[in-house]
Amino acid sequence: MRFGLKLNLPSIVIMLLCSIFNTGISQNKEVVRVEFPSKTMDQSYHTETLGEKGVLVFYESNEITEEGERKWFFNLLNNNLTEQWLQYVALKDGMVFEKTVHTPQQVFLLFTIRDNKKSLQSAFQILTYSIDKETFNLLGAPMPPEADCRTFDVVGSHAFIGLTVQKKEAQLLAVDMRNAQLISLSPCSDGQCIIQETYHSRLSNELVIGFKKYTGNRFDADLFVVYNMFGAETYRFEFRDEQQRYLHSYTFSDDAGGIISVVGSYDQAEKRKARLKDANDELMNEAYGFFFLKFDPTGIKLARFVELSTIDNIYSSMSSYDLIRSMQRQSRKQNKDEKRSAVAFQFYNPQLVLKDNELVYAVEAFRPQFRTETRMDYDFYGRPIPYTYTVFDGFAFYGALFAGFNSDGQLTWNNNFEMRDLISFNLEKHLLVHDEQDGLLLAYILNGKIISKMIQKDQDIGQVEQVKIESDYETDRMLGEEHGNITHWYSDSFIISGVQKIMNNRLRDNNERTVFYLNKFQLE
Helix, strand or coil: CECCCCCCCCCCEEEEECCCCCCCCCCCCCEEEEEEECCCCCCCEEEEECHHHCEEEEEEEEEECCCCCEEEEEEEECCCCCEEEEEEEEECCCCEEEEEEECCCEEEEEEEECCCCCCCCCEEEEEEEECCCCEEEEEEEECCCCEEEEEEEEECCEEEEEEEECCCEEEEEEEECCCCCEEEECCCCCCEEEEEEEEEECCCCEEEEEEEEEECCEEEEEEEEEECCCCCEEEEEEECCCCCCEEEEEEEEECCCCCEEEEEEEECHHHHHCEHHHCCCHHHCCECEEEEEEEECCEEEEEEEEEHHHCCCHHHHCCHHHHHHHHHHHHHHHCCCCCCCCCCEEEEEEEEEEECCEEEEEEEEEEEEEEEEEEEEECCCCCEEEEEEEEEEEEEEEEEEEEEECCCCCEEEEEEEEEEEEEECCCCCCCEEEEECCEEEEEEEECCEEEEEEEECCEEEEEEEEEECCCCCCCCEEEEEEEEEEEEEECCEEEEEEEEEEECCCCCCCCEEEEEEEEEEECC
């Protein structure tokens, strides 16, 4: 069923579609779809969900104001994806959208200029959107030269921007959102630090930051620093593992007693020799096991490590490529030429879900994928000379792993979710992990379909389901898709987004189109 709507953007088409999405939960509500024209398959549109207030879609335009600032257009859609208004905010030319932070009342959007872009000075701007008032407020300030944004958090009235300066030093900018006052914090006075992860504790209203600390350009310790809402340091804790395991891909949780939990994966001892310049390279890290830490102002409370090769059914989570590599390592270990564990992954997008009094660590597994090509060249005498080279095909995401830990940090169960033929040229989030009463709902987008299943700890509930994402016309044929994503929106509603290239030979005009789309569906 279609409906007409007069839009400020003439190219936007809004459709009302019917679809069924089966994940073992009955679903029969209608899904709404909206399409925005796109010139390329790149991610030129950004979205921020606002709960029942709708969704904010924004993008950078080609328009410049008389003052030389760039127009960014913001489009508010209600929870039926019907346009409410369209307006622009003028930002400094050269600004790039970095990260966002949500609170129940506001959305904070961070934009930065890097000094290597158009020879402009490094700077940031924070755009605050009031969800109830539907108004914008903008503030900004310069950044240190050669600064890359790593993290963005808002605690109370202060925004915290975590930077890596000149690829070798962490710096934290604390911005008072009330008066735009800026304080620069250097967490490591006796060495060099690189920011790994941050966590805003809603219980204590504090900011927890994990760093890699380096001494003499070599990795020294994992440093955790806790700041209050005004940027003052509350306490810090350094962790040095006796077996020299290298912690990464971690995330945080905390409890009412002030104890902070850190759950993630670890690489093996040779990473202790890692140089500072490699600290930000996620492709350098391999996961040979899980770790679980607990600490508070008095120090370490708990430290547990679980090697992946000791986990039941871990081989079913591996790609065929990694399984072959694992078998080769096992063979070398038998010949005493290999000391490393035979099981290793590369992880991305760690998530921590509190479910049934357990912390569930969920993470996506990927590997870079290459292909070999050979071309023939000829020398002066016409003799053929073959040249062989490798071509990067993208990052192949082949599965997700789940590990349940009890309050003592013990691994109580594990599970996995196979992700087939999912390749993207950027490291980006694909997996939805949503807490349902009967278990965890898992889903991702692939080739115009929703792939989903339910799990209850180490048990699968039902089968893996595949449901087509309906398009504008029944005769539409999808030629390609990038940046597919599924996110919980509010209550029992979810939103799907991505960029699709669509062909429809039955249309007289615009029979081939590239669109950024949003779909809404609801569970019953």
